[in-house]
Amino acid sequence: MNTVEFKNVAKNRKDFTIQNLSFTIPTGFITGFIGPNGSGKTTTIQMMMNLLQIDKGDIRIFGNSHKNHHNKQRIGFVYDDLYMYEDFTIANMKAFIAPLYKTWNENLFQRYLAQFELPLRKKVKKFSKGMKMKTSLLFALSHEPEFIVMDEPTSGLDPIFRRELLDLLQDLMINEKQTIFLSSHITTDLDRIADYIIFIYQGKILFQKSMEEIKETFHVVKGKKELIDDDTRELFSGLQLSNTGFQGLFEGNPALFEPFGQDVFIEKATLEDIMYFMTRKE
Numbered sequence: 262m263n264t265v266e267f268k269n270v271a272k273n274r275k276d277f278t279i280q281n282l283s284f285t286i287p288t289g290f291i292t293g294f295i296g297p298n299g300s301g302k303t304t305t306i307q308m309m310m311n312l313l314q315i316d317k318g319d320i321r322i323f324g325n326s327h328k329n330h331h332n333k334q335r336i337g338f339v340y341d342d343l344y345m346y347e348d349f350t351i352a353n354m355k356a357f358i359a360p361l362y363k364t365w366n367e368n369l370f371q372r373y374l375a376q377f378e379l380p381l382r383k384k385v386k387k388f389s390k391g392m393k394m395k396t397s398l399l400f401a402l403s404h405e406p407e408f409i410v411m412d413e414p415t416s417g418l419d420p421i422f423r424r425e426l427l428d429l430l431q432d433l434m435i436n437e438k439q440t441i442f443l444s445s446h447i448t449t450d451l452d453r454i455a456d457y458i459i460f461i462y463q464g465k466i467l468f469q470k471s472m473e474e475i476k477e478t479f480h481v482v483k484g485k486k487e488l489i490d491d492d493t494r495e496l497f498s499g500l501q502l503s504n505t506g507f508q509g510l511f512e513g514n515p516a517l518f519e520p521f522g523q524d525v526f527i528e529k530a531t532l533e534d535i536m537y538f539m540t541r542k543e
């Protein structure tokens with residue numbers, strides 16, 4: 262079952278185009294959304310949250326149109342821009358936000374407030390970036406959403422809280438109905454917690470795969486430069502040549518390289534390797 266379905270979505274911005282964007286977010290899993298700067302992650306999330314009009318295509322959330330305002334009750338949206346609330350304190354924000362949600366859980370709010378060590382009576386505009394992210398997370402989680410959407414939640418967080426956040430997300434998954442979608446540059450975070458990865462580059466989806474499949478099929482192959490010719494070059498999704506050697510990203514069964522014996526060195530690719538090689542311009 263899918264919580265979200267994008268079908269052939271198109272959007273033209275000034276110098277940026279998204280065409281035929283199709284992907285799904287499976288229910289009950291953590292899906293990571295990766296791509297280099299400016300590849301369209303925030304644009305995609307804004308379209309999903311109906312903050313940005315789409316030009317063409319169809320977006321479904323919980324099987325409904327993404328414009329259905331009842332969806333909001335069931336979604337927790339986390340982002341670090343709280344510009345609407347700059348002059349509010351967390352106490353003011355709660356008075357405003359809590360009544361909007363039928364499923365508001367005050368005990369949970371108090372628990373996260375203490376856990377995140379946030380001040381109740383300080384103005385949001387005096388918060389650091391990390392504190393704003395924590396505040397957004399606090400409100401998103403306190404109404405017990407089925408679907409949590411996070412745009413770069415770990416950027417601006419110190420490594421200790423980043424770790425805590427990732428642990429918290431994993432704990433949330435114990436309740437199997439929950440679905441999490443998060444964009445991140447920090448691919449090591451996703452290596453740790455994601456079940457699925459969607460990779461976007463220049464407004465196009467390069468792939469959507471399970472972490473298991475990624476770990477099985479993507480490898481970095483290293484060896485001497487002489488091994489690269491027109492035929493072997495074709496094997497790689499991205500290649501880096503130095504004076505003496507090469508490194509390339511290979512997708513498929515690495516047994517293919519067995520005949521090369523000690524002449525090549527093969528290791529499993531990390532998400533960072535995959536992003537690096539697949540977006541390399543030779």
Ligand SMILES: Nc1ncnc2c1ncn2[C@@H]1O[C@H](COP(=O)(O)OP(=O)(O)OP(=O)(O)O)[C@@H](O)[C@H]1O
Pocket residue numbers: 274275276277296297298299300301302303304305446
């Ligand atoms: N308000 C806007 N009007 C016009 N173009 C925009 C606007 N916001 C973003 N863009 C353009 O859309 C493209 C995609 O940006 P987007 O923020 O979606 O990428 P991203 O993958 O989230 O990047 P990052 O990782 O840097 O946050 C960029 O070329 C950007 O210049």
